[in-house]
Amino acid sequence: MITAATRLVALLGDPVGHSLSPVMHNAAFRETGLDMCYLAFEVNPQDLGKALEGLKCLGAVGANITVPFKERALLYMDRLAPEADAVGAVNTVVFEGKHASGHNTDIDGVRETLRMFRVSRKSALLLGAGGAARAAACALGKEGWDPIWVSNRHHKRAEQLADDLARICNTPFAVAIPWGERPPEPCPLVVNATSLGLGEAEWPEGLPGKILSDENVEGVLDLVYTPGAVTSLVEAAIKRGIHAVGGEEVLLRQGASAFRLFTGMEAPVDRMRSSMRDWTVRNGRG
Missing domain, CATH: 3.40.50.10860 (Leucine Dehydrogenase, chain A, domain 1)
Known part of the structure; x- marks a missing residue:
């Protein structure tokens, strides 16, 4: 009451x-x-x-x-x-x-959730460069993920976050790559820290499939969530047999x-x- x-x-x-x-x-x-x-x-x-x-x-x-x-x-x-x-x-x-x-507290939340993934190597593709992405990047660095590939619709923001990672959490290697491209080496984990998939913010057609088409992808963490349902990125991952965790x-x-x-x-x-x-x-x- x-x-x-x-x-x-x-x-x-x-x-x-x-x-x-x-x-x-x-x-x-x-x-x-x-x-x-x-x-x-x-x-x-x-x-x-x-x-x-x-x-x-x-x-x-x-x-x-x-x-x-x-x-x-x-x-x-x-x-x-x-x-x-x-x-x-x-x-x-x-x-x-x-x-x-x-x-x-996003840092704690992402760190604990990352421990749910068992992948062949601790390398991650991080999508986004805003507040959620910065917390996710710090969490990845603290959990020993290296390298971290950063991709954002505004490439300069991705470059800035990659540059900041060493200062933020002692990440030895991070690099920005163009939006929609896969890293040039095997990268088992994809982390979505954009708002894509939230409400009316839809993914560009074909982009989730392109990101997940690499046979080296073993896990997906989508910080976006849809109550009682799965996001389009998580759904695409599950269809490919990839272990996926939503933002809940x-x-x-x-x-x-x-x-x-x-x-x-x-x-x-x-x-x-x-x-x-x-x-x-x-x-x-x-």
Whole structure:
């Protein structure tokens, strides 16, 4: 029950209507007996700073930041955790009095999910160069993936991320390659950190097939997710017999890290996972 004492945690992004974050966090609050509530808000880009300031003034516990604001959110932080500062992206904000502290739990989420893959060599093709891609790149580097091939629709951004990797997470080798091309050497893992597959952001015709046509591809991690369904990239991978994991797993694992920041408690991960599964079944999406 929501009372006058209930504390607020928010999700800020555009879009947010598909998000399972409210489902899993509210289930976690109930499981742990916390008088807290998690709500999602669609925010215009020019209003992100106002939204964060409003939450702080209202005494909110914190907020999660999702696409397309993870890099922009840096501008409104009073303090940054080391990894958020290093990757230049924030996905979790904790309000501490008059200060907003920015964190990046995407790194933890991707690192834990990467351990689900067993491939012949730890080389990855990373698609994207935004906030999610920067966190994924850091996670890949920390987990010992080398080389990392970076590809983005705007090639200069891919080059910048490749250049930044050594500074961000001591990755010895990363290189940008043209959008839509395969790496020039065997690369078993493909990581999609773009927004392609989310809502109306469709993949260019034939591109998933082209990316996955290389016989050396053994795994796909798509950070995008569709509640109760699979993304077009994951579907294409499964049809080819490639082990594929969707973004729900990363969402769950980064959400558990965010829960610890919001509450100081360990997250009830099993309850969070089951809440997402139950929601998709109840809503006819599973």
